[in-house]
């Protein structure tokens with residue numbers, strides 16, 4: 001119950017810094033961050049990504065250095081995405097099943113160097129491995145088929161779990177993949193490997209720079225609307241989340257982030273499960289480019305946006321700003 005002016009003056013508690021600290025409802029720390037990283041072939045390679053200012057692809061040795069940097073900054077988890085060499089991409093994306101692919105080499109190298117000091121979250125979807133840039137297998141008409149794709153995704157997930165992945169994160173949006181992956185993890189002795197489901201992933205215009213980063217952008221014809229969600233739908237996101245939890249997801253993700261704060265809030269209110277937001281590549285780039293063009297102070301802009309995810313109910317946020325944000329938050 002809120003009182004009436006003048007006995008109640010809400011400005012009273014805002015009048016000084018100590019009081020604002022005391023009354024702050026939401027606190028963000030480096031522990032709330034997951035840092036997405038792009039792996040590329042070779043040794044001692046750093047390739048800046050033009051459409052993602054300040055973000056590079058790194059060869060496996062560089063990825064290990066980034067993982068150590070994350071540990072030093074207090075970031076508890078990194079997310080890996082591969083930039084597969086073009087001669088290893090194929091119609092069926094079978095490089096995803098190679099135990100010695102870029103992802104598996106990176107997972108093993110990080111786990112060798114950092115052990116339990118950091119969690120490794122790995123992407124499950126076929127787009128970094130297919131010659132057509134879609135997340136699954138195509139039928140003759142170019143439609144992404146569901147059940148046959150799920151079978152490959154299960155193999156991909158097990159491949160990553162064997163290499164040492166801590167959290168399997170399917171970003172493909174096929175129906176039924178969480179249950180199939182959970183069963184296979186149980187069957188093969190990986191009962192403690194988590195699944196963070198990209199449960200509510202929208203067919204968004206904000207993924208462009210990411211597709212450059214993994215090299216699928218130029219290959220992709222058409223769109224992903226037959227599997228990723230319609231940005232107009234909120235109720236449907238709750239159904240996606242409900243099914244993924246029932247199938248064995250440990251946590252769920254909403255993606256992109258800022259334009260979907262209502263979805264994050266509804267998921268948290270309804271299910272009370274750990275919810276994560278992915279502040280995607282286009283969102284990151286807009287902050288960087290906006291700040292450069294004088295819209296506002298970059299550090300203040302990015303911290304305000306990240307805080308919004310926490311206020312909406314997130315347990316954590318995947319963001320390319322993770323190392324900078326961790327430094328600003330006083331790691």
Ligand code: PBG
Pocket residue numbers: 123124125126127135171172206207208209210211224279280281282
């Ligand atoms: C695809 C995938 C995408 C992202 C993560 N996994 C792009 C897409 O669906 O085309 C986007 C992440 C970002 O934009 O930062 N499996």
